[in-house]
Amino acid sequence: ATMPPLLSAIANAGRHGVLVKSAVVMERLGQVDAVALDKTGTLTEGTPRVTDVRPLAGAGPDEDGLPAGAGPDEDGLLALAASAEHPSEHPLARAVVDAARARGLDLAPAADFASTPGVGVTATVAGRTVAVGAPAHRLGTARPLGTADPAAGRATPPTIGSAADPATDPTTAPARATAAPAPAADLTSTHGTPARPIDPVRSLGTADPTVPPADARTATPVTARAAAVAAELERSGRTAVLVEVDGVPVGVLGIADRLRPDAAATVTALTALTGTAPVLLTGDNPRAAARLAAEVGITDVRAGLLPQDKVAAVREQEGAGRKVLVVGDGVNDAPALAAAHTGVAMGRAGSDLALETADAVIVRDELATVPAVVALSRRARSLVV
Ligand code: ADP
C-alpha cells in the first residue's frame, strides 16, 4: 500500500529535522493563519553571553547613596549572580555561570533556590537573599508586584520579591543599614575550578548605619541608578539583569544573544504563508525586543510578558477567529504552546517542559523548518480526500 499523505508528510518533516508528534498535528500545521514567535532562544540562537558587568556601589555615597566600596566589585558581582543562577536551566542563567567560569571565579553554594518563569531567580547565598532577574519586575517599572493588573482583571501571581516575601518586604526587610555582617561562608567551589578564591558575599563589605534603608520599589539613589544602567544597556539591545542582595540592588549585568541567521527569512516565509506578519511575544524588555523585531521585519511586539500574558495574547487572536501557531523554547512558553492551535518547540536548547507540551519539535535547530512544515502539511492535506 502507498503511505497515506499525512504519514508521508511526517516522514518528510523528519527528514527536515522536525519531529511531528501525530498525524493530527501534521494536519493542523497547515491550518494555521497566524504566528506568534518567542524571542530568546527562538528568534535568537539561545546562547546569550554576558557583555557588561556593572556593579552599582563603586561610585561612592554622593552618586548612589552607598558607601564607597560597600558593594561587590565586577568579579564579586558576577560570582554572586552565578552562585544564585547555578541551579537554573534558563539560557540567561547559563550565560551568567559561563561568564563567571571564564573569569575563573569560584561560586558559593546556593540554598532555597526558586525560579519564577519570565522574572528570574532567588537563592540564599551564604545567608543572604540574592535575587537575579528582570529589572522591570524588580524595580517596579513594570506593574507593581503583587497588585491587580486592571487590564487583565486579575492579580499578578506571586513573584520573587512580592510583598509577602519577608526578605524584600519593605516593612520587614533587613535593609543594608541594619544587616548583620555576612557569615563566614563555605565557599568551596561547586565546579572544582582551580580559581583564585573570591568571596562574593564578603565583598559586599560591612553595613554602614548611616545609609538609609533601601527598598527595591521605592526610588532611592541606588534603585534610580540601577534603572538608569538597565535602560542604557537595553537601548543598546542588551537584556539587562538586575542583581539584588536582601532587596538592595548591587549591580546590573548586560547580556546579548545573536539573531539566528535564518530569522528574517523565516519571518518573510511565514508572512507569505499566512498573509499576516508574525507577532513577537517576549518576556524580555521592550527596548531590546523592538530593536530585534525591526531587524527581522516584525512590527507587532509584545514585551515584558509573563507566561500567562503570552497565553492571553494567543487567546486574543484565537478569539478573533485565528488559528495561531506558537513557536517557543522556554518553560515560560509552555502555557502558550499548550493554548495555541499548534505549538512548536525549539529542540536543541529548549526546556523539557516546552518539548513535552509542544505538538512538534524542531530537532535540527533551524527556524526555517517551521514554514517548511506548514507548506508540507498543506500539500499533504490537498492530497487527502
Ligand atoms: P523570552 O520570552 O524572551 O524567551 P523569558 O520569559 O525566558 O524570555 O525571560 C524574560 C525575562 O525574565 C528575561 O529577559 C530576564 O530579564 C528575566 N529572567 C527570566 N529568567 C531569568 C534568569 N534565570 N536569570 C535572569 N533573568 C531571568
Ligand code: MG
Ligand atoms: Mg525563550
